[in-house]
Amino acid sequence: MDADASPSRRDPNALRWEALRAWVLEAGLARANLFYTCGVLAASMSISGAITWLAGRSVATALAATAVCVLSVAPLTGYVVLKLLYELERSRQTIRQLAITDELTGSFNRRHFREVGEVELLRARRYGTPLALILIDAxxxxxxxxxxxxxxxxxxxxxxxxxxRATLRSTDLLARLGGEELAVLLPQTDLAGALAMAERIRQEVARLALAWRxxxxxxxxxxxxxxxxxxMTSLDALLHExxxxxxxxxxxxxxxxxxARWQTAAAGVAG
Ligand SMILES: Nc1nc2c(ncn2[C@@H]2O[C@H](COP(=O)(O)OP(=O)(O)OP(=O)(O)O)[C@@H](O)[C@H]2O)c(=O)[nH]1
Incomplete structure (x- = not known):
């Protein structure tokens, strides 16, 4: 392990900032807000208490000092907390995006395909709507x-x-299942519609001419x-076909x- 990367050798300010980020992430928005409000009030009252004591224990001075403290401390602290929460939200979105995206192709990955596929299968079975699948292999x-x-x-x-992707509708889901195999899930699409879409994809790819060296x-x-x-009660059954x-x-x-063999024969579509 690189000794310079050990926590004890790192910039204490950076460590404090990281600890604060981790704490807010763990505490969540509601608790962070509560702690923040209590913290601002406590800090303001402590400062105003000190001023009051120095100024001769006047309640009016204490109230005025508290108000000044809240107004001056809160906007700055509020800005920091809001910025932190905004950054955390963006990090969460990035992490979520990375978790469902295939790094090489930018399409969805196998895990997301399965998740969405299971949901679409349940929906199609529940409402009796069509659902089709295209498997693609280079x-x-x-x-x-x-x-x-x-x-x-x-x-x-x-x-x-x-x-x-250029050929598909926004409701269709393209994923890389692994290697040089892709899959397209087509909600609200029957076999004839999916065959037509597959043929369009085939033609689009056949037009590719990659200039390489x-x-x-x-x-x-x-x-x-x-x-x-x-x-069919499972996504695997559809995948198998x-x-x-x-x-x-x-x-x-x-x-x-x-x-799929018997489907095209039964429906009388060219497959
Ligand atoms: N460059 C690249 N190659 C990959 C990737 N994933 C799989 N492959 C390659 O794809 C090839 C697949 O080979 P095969 O399964 O024999 O299939 P094929 O040569 O496409 O032949 P057919 O599928 O029968 O038409 C292998 O050489 C893999 O190394 C990838 O992410 N990038």
């Missing part, structure tokens, strides 16, 4: 990495994610689509959209 991505390098693969993955790198993706059925469809898309040549 084609021959190992080849991209091997030919142009891992860094290029990362940039291409980000571009693919951006192309997907002296070359142009292109990408294609395979997509598997499934829609919620009444007998979309995964089988994705496997079909890979096996039948890649760069294509496949719908």
């Amino acid at each position: 084609d021959h991505f190992k080849r991209v990495n091997d030919t142009h390098g891992h860094q290029c693969g990362d940039v291409l993955l980000r571009e693919i994610s951006l192309a997907c 002296d070359e142009t790198v292109e990408a294609t993706i395979s997509l598997g689509v499934a829609a919620l059925r009444p007998e 979309a995964d089988v469809a994705l496997y079909d898309a890979k096996r039948s040549g890649r760069n294509r959209v496949c719908g």
Whole structure:
């Protein structure tokens, strides 16, 4: 461990500030306000008490001194407390954003996808509304990495994610499930709608032409689509059906959209 980083070696003022931040965070807004109000009053009364004693114990002087103290101490302290609380709120928002975002692509991460997916599944089952899922997997991505390098693969993955996002509606949720696999959750969307959306995403990605060093790198993706059925009680069941469809898309040549087998047959849609 770096000795200079140990708490005992650090600037005492910085340590005090950190301790204050930690305390406010722990105490919460309501308690912080209560402590703050009590603190200002106590400080003001102590100072005014001293002035009163020095000035000959006059009650009027004590009251005036208290008022002056409250007015002069409170705005400054209030500003500091408010600024601290504002900073803490911003930190909380940043932490929350980081916790649900995939670092590489900027889309949502797997954990958030599952959280939202479970809620949307319950909502769809409760109100009998449609819900669909698209699984997306980049084609021959190992080849991209091997030919142009891992860094290029990362940039291409980000571009693919951006192309997907540009195609979606604001109510759809795009997440990176891991590796070169993405997922889109589409509330209020049936199988036919999701297949159409998947095809638009496929075309958008096929248009990508990433300039990398002296070359142009292109990408294609395979997509598997499934829609919620009444007998599906878990998100995993929906994921499984979309995964089988994705496997079909890979096996039948890649760069294509496949719908869940029996669903497309039953609905008579082209998958
Ligand atoms: N650059 C980059 N590569 C990744 C990332 N995650 C996974 N990969 C690579 O993606 C490749 C996936 O390889 P495979 O599972 O064989 O699949 P593929 O080459 O895309 O072939 P198909 O899926 O069958 O079309 C591997 O080489 C992984 O290293 C990532 O975050 N960045």
